[in-house]
Amino acid sequence: MKRALTSQIPDKIGQQVYLKGWIYRVRDLGKIAFVLLRDRGGVVQLVLEKPDLIKQVRDLHPGSVIYVEGKAVQAPNTELGAEVHVEKLEVVVPIREAPPIKYYEKDLNVHLDTELDYRPLSIRNLKKIFIFKVQAFILEAFREALRKRDFVEFRAPILMPVPSESGADVFEVNFFDKRTIYLAQSPQFYKQIMLGAFERVFTVTPVFRAEKHNTTRHLLEITQMDAEMAFIDSYHDAMDIAEEVIREVMEGIKAKFSADFKRYGFELPLLPKGKFPKLKIKEILRIIEKQTGKSAKRPELDLDPEDERLIGEYVRKKFNSDFLWAINFKKDKNLYTWNDPENPYESLSYDMLFRGLEVLSGTQRIHLHDKLLENIKKAGMNVDNYRHYLMAFRYGMPPEAGWSFGLERLTKQLFGLKNIREATLFPADLKRIAAQRLAD
Numbered sequence: 027m028k029r030a031l032t033s034q035i036p037d038k039i040g041q042q043v044y045l046k047g048w049i050y051r052v053r054d055l056g057k058i059a060f061v062l063l064r065d066r067g068g069v070v071q072l073v074l075e076k077p078d079l080i081k082q083v084r085d086l087h088p089g090s091v092i093y094v095e096g097k098a099v100q101a102p103n104t105e106l107g108a109e110v111h112v113e114k115l116e117v118v119v120p121i122r123e124a125p126p127i128k129y130y131e132k133d134l135n136v137h138l139d140t141e142l143d144y145r146p147l148s149i150r151n152l153k154k155i156f157i158f159k160v161q162a163f164i165l166e167a168f169r170e171a172l173r174k175r176d177f178v179e180f181r182a183p184i185l186m187p188v189p190s191e192s193g194a195d196v197f198e199v200n201f202f203d204k205r206t207i208y209l210a211q212s213p214q215f216y217k218q219i220m221l222g223a224f225e226r227v228f229t230v231t232p233v234f235r236a237e238k239h240n241t242t243r244h245l246l247e248i249t250q251m252d253a254e255m256a257f258i259d260s261y262h263d264a265m266d267i268a269e270e271v272i273r274e275v276m277e278g279i280k281a282k283f284s285a286d287f288k289r290y291g292f293e294l295p296l297l298p299k300g301k302f303p304k305l306k307i308k309e310i311l312r313i314i315e316k317q318t319g320k321s322a323k324r325p326e327l328d329l330d331p332e333d334e335r336l337i338g339e340y341v342r343k344k345f346n347s348d349f350l351w352a353i354n355f356k357k358d359k360n361l362y363t364w365n366d367p368e369n370p371y372e373s374l375s376y377d378m379l380f381r382g383l384e385v386l387s388g389t390q391r392i393h394l395h396d397k398l399l400e401n402i403k404k405a406g407m408n409v410d411n412y413r414h415y416l417m418a419f420r421y422g423m424p425p426e427a428g429w430s431f432g433l434e435r436l437t438k439q440l441f442g443l444k445n446i447r448e449a450t451l452f453p454a455d456l457k458r459i460a461a462q463r464l465a466d
Contacts, residue, residue, distance in 0.1 A: 029046055032045065039108060138447060179229060218415070255267065269351075358375060
């Protein structure tokens with residue numbers, strides 16, 4: 027008999043079905059036993075009434091692998107509205123010890139360190155499975171939205187001969203001949219180079235930041251969802267595309283997962299009917315000053331985490347939106363961003379804030395070879411290290427801009443998680459690499 031998935035059981039009422047999966051929970055009542063069986067489709071209740079079948083599962087713990095055959099019947103009081111009355115059962119992998127964490131409960135209810143210490147088990151929790159299933163959908167929808175707009179995907183290198191941002195927060199790697207190379211902080215240079223061939227490009231890639239932050243919003247390794255586009259009239263063109271993309275992603279999530287958001291107690295994001303609100307940093311600081319008394323006079327045009335949270339609350343109430351564009355940050359010191367020709371203290375830059383946290387950043391890039399060369403020399407960098415990068419501009423690059431979403435931050439805000447590590451399968455931070463705790 028062909029295997030059925032748990033999600034298919036409601037469509038097979040009255041039919042014989044064959045299931046394979048893991049035991050999620052066992053409730054033995056003596057003369058009858060109920061087993062929750064989990065597979066990639068979800069969870070279904072099994073009903074065991076034969077004494078020999080009940081005996082087979084009586085001492086089994088979650089994680090045991092079983093194959094069962096039985097009849098699908100209606101069961102209005104169950105989550106699926108259907109269950110399987112088991113006639114045959116095979117124990118393929120028996121687990122006879124209780125797992126160290128109760129991942130089979132509705133909520134994990136353990137400290138984050140414990141969750142990560144037992145990551146191979148904690149990821150089996152249904153709520154966690156749902157979070158990362160949606161995260162996978164975000165990646166899929168992001169790619170699809172950009173392909174529809176003629177963006178071409180490429181793979182950005184992870185090993186780089188020079189840092190792509192500044193040297194202060196970069197991981198160094200020992201190369202074969204004892205030279206030093208670097209883990210990519212950003213695919214920035216390669217996005218721009220690729221424009222000379224394809225005009226519109228995107229990449230999904232891990233990047234690495236050697237920042238000694240131990241906050242709820244920072245990681246050493248993150249996943250960036252980057253895009254770059256040429257022949258713009260202004261950086262607002264890139265912002266328009268980014269807004270269209272995230273709107274499609276969020277609307278796709280709503281269409282596909284609304285019932286599950288409600289089931290697990292998550293709130294879908296508020297999307298305004300029109301364009302996302304757009305505020306200059308100077309305006310945001312004045313709003314915060316008016317609301318809280320916190321001075322708008324800052325040494326630099328920038329937002330701290332508390333500013334982001336406050337303006338997020340303000341925008342939700344005033345514009346009925348969980349999304350906000352914050353534009354024209356301080357004069358940018360990196361080598362590839364244009365500063366505003368009409369205001370020397372501001373850059374042509376933009377962030378997207380989602381529920382009070384920056385989840386995207388972007389700028390209008392410098393596309394003129396001589397200006398880039400001037401910036402590289404002014405920063406005291408070795409021009410030879412940037413010859414490939416500069417070549418793209420020496421032989422013709424139109425006005426262009428780009429941006430980058432942080433996948434983990436986007437996931438964190440979507441589900442209202444307290445810590446970005448909860449939105450990361452295998453987080454790297456000052457205490458862990460790939461979720462595994464480092465020795466003291």
